[in-house]
Amino acid sequence: MLSGILLKVSLVMALGLAGVSTAAQEAVALHGDVKVVRVAEQNGSQVETLEDPEKVVPGDRLVFTTSYHNGSTEVVENFVVTNPLPGAVALAQVGDFDVSVDDGTTFGELAALEVVSETGMRPAELSDVTHIRWVLQELEPQTSGILTYSAVVR
Amino acid sequence: MNNMPKQFVPLLLASSGFALASAPAMAAGVPAGTLIENTATASYDSGGGTQSIDSNTVSLRVDELLDVAVATRDGALVTIRDSAVLAFSVTNTGNGPESYVLTASNSVSGNDFDSEIDGLAIDTNGNRVYDEGVDTLLANGATSTSIAADGAITVFVLVSAPTGISDGDSSQVQLTAAASTGTGAPGRVFSGAGEGGGDAVVGASGADDDDRGRLAASFASLTLAKTGVVSDPFGGSEPVPGATITYTIRASASGSGDITGLVISDNYPTGTTYAPGTLRLGSANLTDGTDSDAGEAGATGIVVRAGTLAAGANQTVTFDVVID
CATH class of the missing domain: 2.60.40.10 (Immunoglobulins)
Incomplete structure (x- = not known):
């Protein structure tokens, strides 16, 4: 009996995995990328460049991007992209997104959020951010865009 | 390489009811070898209802x-x-x-x-x-x-x-x-x-x-000064036979620190004889014999173990001899 149940479970898993290969049928595709910010001195001014993150140490600034593309022929509505921040980084600056400091339960502007501290509630800081979220009302067919946030390695 | 799933730390904190989401304070930053993995998730409404999709996961390792x-x-x-x-x-x-x-x-x-x-x-x-x-x-x-x-x-x-x-x-x-x-x-x-x-x-x-x-x-340096005062049997200070000479040896430490193991010894001058029972270290009388006290008066001279002398301090040994 037990082995029969296990067999069913593994069949379901196999079907689930097979589902991934049909992702091309999804209306929208997401693609993530990450770069590290390098600052170089050029003619006396500081120039920032984005490089592949081959060497990353605490204090480095990373730029995470998520590209989206509506490859369908239909308008997509209520397009919401949620990005949990990796624990090893802290958000570097606010941007065109809402943030959460309570693991994605509530979202808003950072300045409006508070967190529990040893002495009561205190205003939330960049390093408190756990999730960020972009909300786009609709995506026209065959449109693309890039969502970006930057974070510092703790 | 310790692949602790750092991104899950906030979730653990959340389960304890706190909104403190920042990673534990680490002065030196996250440990070398930590993986940073980022995945975005989108949900949207399209024709057949609400759908959800994950991005690929980008991953990088923190160097040392x-x-x-x-x-x-x-x-x-x-x-x-x-x-x-x-x-x-x-x-x-x-x-x-x-x-x-x-x-x-x-x-x-x-x-x-x-x-x-x-x-x-x-x-x-x-x-x-x-x-x-x-x-x-x-x-x-x-x-x-x-x-x-x-x-x-x-x-x-x-x-x-x-x-x-x-x-x-x-x-x-x-x-x-x-x-x-x-x-x-x-x-x-x-x-x-x-x-x-x-x-x-x-x-x-x-x-x-x-x-x-x-x-x-830090060195202490030692200065020894010896003086003699003669008292003749007639109330004067003539060095005649029978007169007593009281010798005073003053040890002074200068500089800084201590002088340790200080031993002061002196021989009786030729033509004189030690006056028994006159040996003193500071104001303390010392017996002439070799015993537990700090000094003795022997056949040819005195020896006094003055011990430790701090810089700025001094110690005095006195004894009498009689002119033969």
Whole structure:
């Protein structure tokens, strides 16, 4: 009996995995990328460049991007992209997104959020951010865009 | 490589009811080898209802940052007469375990004297005091054992005073700790040399640091002054047979520190005989015999063991002889 149940479970898993290969049928595709910010001195001014993150140490600034593309022929509505921040980084600056400091339960502007501290509630800081979220009302067919946030390695 | 899923830390905190989401405070940053993985999820409404899709997961590994801080643990000047011990802290301010080449230098400009470096020792029992025979000795220029990220050790520098130095002379000794993986300008990369197979990158310290301990020579010097006062049997001061000479030997210590094991001895002048029972150390009478007190008067002279004399203090020995 037990082995029969296990067999069913593994069949379901196999079907689930097979589902991934049909992702091309999804209306929208997401693609993530990450770069590290390098600052170089050029003619006396500081120039920032984005490089592949081959060497990353605490204090480095990373730029995470998520590209989206509506490859369908239909308008997509209520397009919401949620990005949990990796624990090893802290958000570097606010941007065109809402943030959460309570693991994605509530979202808003950072300045409006508070967190529990040893002495009561205190205003939330960049390093408190756990999730960020972009909300786009609709995506026209065959449109693309890039969502970006930057974070510092703790 | 410790692939602790850092991104799950906030979730654990959330389950305890706190909104404190920041990772644990780590002065040196997240440990070398930590994976940073990022995945975005989208949900949207399209024809058939609400759908959800994940992005690919981008992943990168945190490399090892090589940094170190060295600081003297001696709050004040360390006095030296023959030898001394200087204490330093060596802190791994990088984010991975690292060992450091430890080098003490006696040659610092402005030194009145250059002390001799006898060796180094690691504070094995962690009491910040050098314990001979307990703390691990290390040759100057040797490499420490591995220090964990954010960890610190106490390093002792054992020094001796050279000959010919004077009270109050000062000297500095410099201890340098250099990451054994390598040093250089911040940003220099040692490929594949980092924790967990990643790269090691020189941090803001240049992966080496130094600090100085300060020594002050502390010597007490001794001056002896002997005076004699004659009292003749007729109430005068003529050195005639039968007259008594009271000798006073005054020992004075100057400089700084202590004089220890001070022994004052003096022979009776020819043509005189010791007056029994007249030997004194300060105001204390000493018996003539060899016994438990601090002095004795023998057949040819006196010996007084005055012990320790602090700088600025003095001690007086007196005894009488009679002119034959």
